[in-house]
Amino acid sequence: MGAITILNIVLRLAIWFLLTDDFSLPNIIIGMAIAFLIPLSRKSSSTLKDWLRILWEVIVAVPQAYLEAFEIIFRPHNDEDIIRKKVKVRRNSGLIFLDIFLITFTPKTIVVKYDEEGWYEIHRVKRKIRNKK
Amino acid sequence: MIDTLSYGLIIVGIIFWFWGTLPLIGNRSVLFKLHSLSVSDTLGSMAIVVGLLLKIPNEWSLLVLAIMTLAIWNTVLGYVLAYCSSSNEKIINKK
Numbered sequence: 001m002g003a004i005t006i007l008n009i010v011l012r013l014a015i016w017f018l019l020t021d022d023f024s025l026p027n028i029i030i031g032m033a034i035a036f037l038i039p040l041s042r043k044s045s046s047t048l049k050d051w052l053r054i055l056w057e058v059i060v061a062v063p064q065a066y067l068e069a070f071e072i073i074f075r076p077h078n079d080e081d082i083i084r085k086k087v088k089v090r091r092n093s094g095l096i097f098l099d100i101f102l103i104t105f106t107p108k109t110i111v112v113k114y115d116e117e118g119w120y121e122i123h124r125v126k127r128k129i130r131n132k133k
Numbered sequence: 134m135i136d137t138l139s140y141g142l143i144i145v146g147i148i149f150w151f152w153g154t155l156p157l158i159g160n161r162s163v164l165f166k167l168h169s170l171s172v173s174d175t176l177g178s179m180a181i182v183v184g185l186l187l188k189i190p191n192e193w194s195l196l197v198l199a200i201m202t203l204a205i206w207n208t209v210l211g212y213v214l215a216y217c218s219s220s221n222e223k224i225i226n227k228k
Contacts (some may be wrong), residue, residue, distance in 0.1 A: 021194040069172045090182045105208045107172045112219040
């Protein structure tokens with residue numbers, strides 16, 4: 001059993017115990033059974049390090065999202081544009097999902113399209129730059 | 134102290150809600166509206182639930198789950214809406 005499988009099962013158990021809020025023995029057994037019975041994705045090219053890094057980035061993204069929210073509330077960002085960002089190498093679908101989640105979670109940026117060739121198209125709001133005429 | 138903090142968070146959340154929802158009736162692009170909606174729906178609602186969490190810590194497990202699902206579903210649906218709104222433009226451009 002690989003480290004990623006263990007991480008996966010721990011996440012499932014965490015959700016189960018949050019949902020039921022019950023640490024009695026039968027509930028632990030049911031939770032374990034469900035966590036092991038739901039199929040795991042068989043092959044994964046990613047490493048545990050990638051997963052841990054992105055989970056950490058998700059935690060960091062929360063205060064950053066609030067910071068950006070206050071920024072666009074107090075200093076209106078009226079300009080918008082689309083930028084492209086390259087997807088990092090060796091990303092499987094789970095990691096790409098979390099990448100898209102991270103970018104879209106912060107209020108200033110939204111992923112508009114994920115390109116199979118390895119690009120995210122990101123829509124972004126920014127402050128208007130005044131033309132000096 | 135905790136009461137003040139929790140009411141503060143709930144008030145911040147409600148301000149976020151109104152701030153993000155009012156631009157919906159303006160005439161900006163769909164994507165621009167999505168940016169302000171992610172402030173109100175995701176971050177505003179999360180602030181309100183955290184405020185509730187401070188008030189009723191006994192129900193922490195369900196409230197934490199609520200915060201997680203709010204973050205995930207709002208963000209993913211925002212992405213889905215952005216994706217849908219942009220693919221049409223692409224098709225028109227190609228023609």
